[in-house]
Amino acid sequence: xxxxxxxxxxxxxxxxxxxxxxxxxxxxxxxxxxxxxxxxxxxxxxxxxxxxxxxxxxxxxxxxxxxxxxxxxxxxxxxxxxxxxxxxxxxxxxxxxxxxxxxxxxxxxxxxxxxxxxxxxxxxxxxxxxxxxxxxxxxxxxxxxxxxxxxxxxxxxxxxxxxxxxxxxxxxxxxxxxxxxxxxxxxxxxxxxxxxxxxxxxxxxxxxxxxxxxxxxxxxxxxxxxxxxxxxxxxxxxxxxxxxxxxxxxxxxxxxxxxxxxxxxxxxxxxxxxxxxxxxxxxxxxxxxxxxxxxxxxxxxxxxxxxxxxxxxxxxxxxxxxxxxxxxxxxxxxxxxxxxxxxxxxxxxxxxxxxxxxxxxxxxxxxxxxxxxxxxxxxxxxxxxxxxxxxxxxxxxxxxxxxxxxxxxxxxxxxxxxxxxxxxxxxxxxxxxxxxxxxxxxxxxxxxxxxxxxxxxxxxxxxxxxxxxxxxxxxxxxxxxxxxxxxxxxxxxxxxxxxxxxxxxxxxxxxxxxxxxxxxxxxxxxxxxxxxxxxxxxxxxxxxxxxxxxxxxxxxxxxxxxxxxxxxxxxxxxxx
Numbered sequence: 001x002x003x004x005x006x007x008x009x010x011x012x013x014x015x016x017x018x019x020x021x022x023x024x025x026x027x028x029x030x031x032x033x034x035x036x037x038x039x040x041x042x043x044x045x046x047x048x049x050x051x052x053x054x055x056x057x058x059x060x061x062x063x064x065x066x067x068x069x070x071x072x073x074x075x076x077x078x079x080x081x082x083x084x085x086x087x088x089x090x091x092x093x094x095x096x097x098x099x100x101x102x103x104x105x106x107x108x109x110x111x112x113x114x115x116x117x118x119x120x121x122x123x124x125x126x127x128x129x130x131x132x133x134x135x136x137x138x139x140x141x142x143x144x145x146x147x148x149x150x151x152x153x154x155x156x157x158x159x160x161x162x163x164x165x166x167x168x169x170x171x172x173x174x175x176x177x178x179x180x181x182x183x184x185x186x187x188x189x190x191x192x193x194x195x196x197x198x199x200x201x202x203x204x205x206x207x208x209x210x211x212x213x214x215x216x217x218x219x220x221x222x223x224x225x226x227x228x229x230x231x232x233x234x235x236x237x238x239x240x241x242x243x244x245x246x247x248x249x250x251x252x253x254x255x256x257x258x259x260x261x262x263x264x265x266x267x268x269x270x271x272x273x274x275x276x277x278x279x280x281x282x283x284x285x286x287x288x289x290x291x292x293x294x295x296x297x298x299x300x301x302x303x304x305x306x307x308x309x310x311x312x313x314x315x316x317x318x319x320x321x322x323x324x325x326x327x328x329x330x331x332x333x334x335x336x337x338x339x340x341x342x343x344x345x346x347x348x349x350x351x352x353x354x355x356x357x358x359x360x361x362x363x364x365x366x367x368x369x370x371x372x373x374x375x376x377x378x379x380x381x382x383x384x385x386x387x388x389x390x391x392x393x394x395x396x397x398x399x400x401x402x403x404x405x406x407x408x409x410x411x412x413x414x415x416x417x418x419x420x421x422x423x424x425x426x427x428x429x430x431x432x433x434x435x436x437x438x439x440x441x442x443x444x445x446x447x448x449x450x451x452x453x454x455x456x457x458x459x460x461x462x463x464x465x466x467x468x469x470x471x472x473x474x475x476x477x478x479x480x481x482x483x484x485x486x487x488x489x490x491x492x493x494x495x496x497x498x499x500x501x502x503x504x505x506x507x508x509x510x511x512x513x514x515x516x517x518x519x520x521x522x523x524x525x526x527x528x529x530x531x532x533x534x535x536x537x538x539x540x541x542x543x544x545x546x547x548x549x550x551x552x553x554x555x556x557x558x559x560x561x562x563x564x565x566x567x568x569x570x571x572x573x574x575x576x
Contacts, residue, residue: 007126007306010090014083021083024076025135026142031069033146036280038062043273076135084131091123095312103319104386105346112199114192118308121191125305133298140288140295147285154278161260165253166285169246176238183235185304190228197221250286257282318346319385325405328412333362333524334396334493336383341392343378352378353547356392360540365525367535369568370544376528379544380496383526384413396494414492416500420479422471427456428463430471430482434490442489449519450485451504451512452478477504481512488519495525501534513537532569541565 011018042058045051099107099115151159201208201217208217257279337360343353353375360366368376381387382394385401394401401409411434422430431446432438443463447453455478459465471479480500487495501509510533517537527534535541536555543551543558543565551562558565 006310007087007130007302010087011083011130013090014086017079017083017086021076021080021135022138024072024079025139027072028069028076029139029142029146031065031072032143033150033281035062035065036277038065039280040271040273040277043271043276045273077132080135081131084127087130088123088127091126091309092119095119095123095309098313098315102315102317103388104381105318106315108345109347111192111196114189114196115312116199117188117192117195118312122188122305122308125188125301126309129298129302133295133302136291137295137299140291144285144288147281147288151278151281151285154281155264158257158260158264158278161256164256165249169249169286172246172249179238183231183238184301185307187228187231187235188301188304188308190224190231194221194224194228197224253286254279254282318388319406321405321407322403325408326399326403328404328408328493329397331491331493333522334412335362335398336360336494336524336526337393337395337398338379338382339393339395341379341382341389341394343375343382343387344390345387351390351547353389356547356549358542358549358552360524360526362397362524363521364539365520365527365537367527367529367538367541368544369528369530369535369541369565370550371568374544375547376544377498378547380415380498380526380528383494383496384410384415411490412492413494413496414487414490415496415498416480416484416487418480418499420471420476420483422467422479422482424467424469426461426464426466427459427482430467431463431485431489433486438489443485446485446489447482449488449515450481451508451515452481452485455481477508480504481508484512493524495520495523497525497527497529499528499530501529501531506531506533509533530568535569543568 038058038061042055042062045054045058096119099119148159197217197220201221208214338356338358341353341356342351343356344351356375356379368379370376378387382389383396383401385406388402396404396409414434423433428440428443431443431452435442440463444453447456447463456463456465467473471482474482481504484497484500501512504512509531513534527538529535532555538555540552541555541558542549543562545564550564551558553561559569
C-alpha cells in the first residue's frame with residue numbers, strides 16, 4: 001500500500017487536473033445520494049397524494065440530477081484519465097532514464113523481458129489505478145459514509161437491520177485482498193519471464209532457424225505460457241469463490257430490509273416512498289463495498305506493479321560521478337596505467353582479473369591477446385568504467401578514472417565492440433550516433449577511414465539508406481565498419497577495438513590498418529585481436545592468461561620469450 005501511495009507524488013505536475021476530477025467526483029456522489037430523496041418525494045408527495053404538481057417537481061428534479069451527473073461524470077473521467085496518462089508518461093521516462101544510466105552489472109543480472117514488462121505492463125497497471133481506481137475508492141468511501149448517515153437519520157431500526165450482513169461482507173473482502181496481492185505479484189513475474197523468452201526468440205530468430213530449433217522454442221514458450229495461464233486461473237478461482245458469496249450475503253441483507261420495512265409500512269410507521277428510498281440507499285451502501293471488492297483486484301495489481309517499478313527506480317548505480325569531477329586535459333593522446341587491478345562480476349565469487357599492472361604511454365597502440373575467457377574484454381571494459389574494479393586503480397594521465405565525470409570519460413574513450421548494436425535509422429544517423437551535430441563531410445571522412453564509404457555508396461539511398469533491426473541487410477563486416485566509423489567520428493582520446501574487425505576480410509582489414517595508421521599516431525589505442533597482421537602493427541602486446549598478464553612486449557620479443565604467445569600465433573597461422 002505504501003508503494004501505491006508513493007505514486008501519488010507523481011500527481012504533483014497534474015494537480016489541477018486531479019483536483020478537477022476530484023471535485024467532479026464529489027458532485028456525482030452528491031447527485032447519486034440526492035436522487036433517492038427525489039424518488040421518495042415523487043411517491044409520497046406526488047403519486048400517493050395524487051398531486052401532478054408534486055410529480056412534475058420531483059421528475060424535473062430527477063432530470064436535473066441526471067444532467068448534472070452526466071456532465072460531471074464526463075469531466076471526472078476525462079480529467080482523471082488525462083492526469084493518469086501524464087503519470088504513465090513520467091513513469092516511463094523515469095524508468096527508461098534509470099535503465100539507461102544503470103551499470104552493466106545491473107543489466108547482467110536482470111532479464112531484458114522482465115525489464116520490458118516493467119516499463120509497459122507494470123506502468124499500465126499503476127496508470128489504471130490512478131485513472132479511475134483511486135477516485136472510485138474515494139467515491140466508494142464517501143458514498144458508504146453518506147448512505148450510513150442518511151439511513152440512520154431516516155430510520156435507525158431499519159438501518160440496524162440492514163447492517164447485519166455488512167461486517168461479514170467486509171471481512172470477506174479483506175480476506176480476498178490479502179490473497180490477491182501475492183497472486184498478482186506472481187502473475188507479473190511470470191509475465192516478465194514469458195516476455196523474456198519471446199524477446200530472446202525473436203532477437204535470435206536466425207539461430208533458431210539455423211538449428212531448426214522452432215519446436216524447442218515453442219516448447220519453452222508454451223511451458224511458460226501454461227504457468228502464466230494457471231496463475232491467472234488461480235486469480236479467477238479466487239474471484240469465483242468470493243464474489244458469489246458476497247452477492248448472496250447482499251441479497252440476504254436486502255430481504256431483511258424488505259421484510260422488516262414492509263411490516264413498518266403496513267403498520268403505517270413508515271411511508272412507501274421512504275421504504276423505496278431506503279432500499280435505494282441500501283444499494284448505495286452495498287455498492288461501495290462491491291466497488292471496494294473489485295478495486296481490491298486493481299489495487300493489488302497496482303501495488304504489485306508499483307513495487308516492481310520502484311525496484312528499478314530505487315536501484316543503486318554502482319558507477320557514480322564524483323561530487324567534484326576532475327576535468328580532462330586538452331584533446332591529446334592519453335596515458336593509461338593499471339595498478340594492481342582485481343575484478344569480479346557482480347554476484348560472482350570468481351575473480352576474473354588478478355593483480356593486473358601495466359602502463360601504456362600516450363599515443364601507443366596496445367594489442368591484447370589470449371584465449372577466450374582469459375579476461376581481455378574485462379580489462380578494456382574497466383577503462384570507460386563499464387564496470388568498476390573491485391581493487392586497484394585504473395589511471396588516465398595519472399588520474400583515477402573514478403575522479404572523472406562518467407559521461408565525459410566515456411566521450412573521451414571510444415569503444416567498438418565485436419557484437420554490433422545498430423539502430424533502425426539511416427546509415428548516416430548510425431555513424432553520427434555519438435555526435436549528432438556532425439556534418440556530412442565529417443561522416444563521410446569517418447566512413448572512408450573505416451573503409452565503409454565504398455559499400456555505403458552502393459546502397460540504394462547511400463548514406464540515407466534506412467537500416468533494419470540491428471542493421472539487417474548488411475554483412476557482419478559491414479556492420480563492424482559502420483561501428484568503427486561511429487567511434488572515429490567522435491575523436492576520442494583513447495580508442496578501444498574489442499575484436500571489432502573479426503568479421504572483416506583480410507584484404508579489407510589490411511586497407512583499414514593502412515588508413516588508421518596515421519590516425520592512431522595521434523591516439524592511444526587498445527586492440528583485442530587474434531590475427532598476426534594486427535598484432536604486428538601494435539607498439540606493445542599484452543598476453544593475457546587466466547586473468548593475469550602472462551607476458552608483454554613487441555611481436556618479435558614475444559615470439560622468442562613467450563611460449564604461450566608463440567602457440568597462439570602458430571595456431572592462428574595454421575588456421576590461415
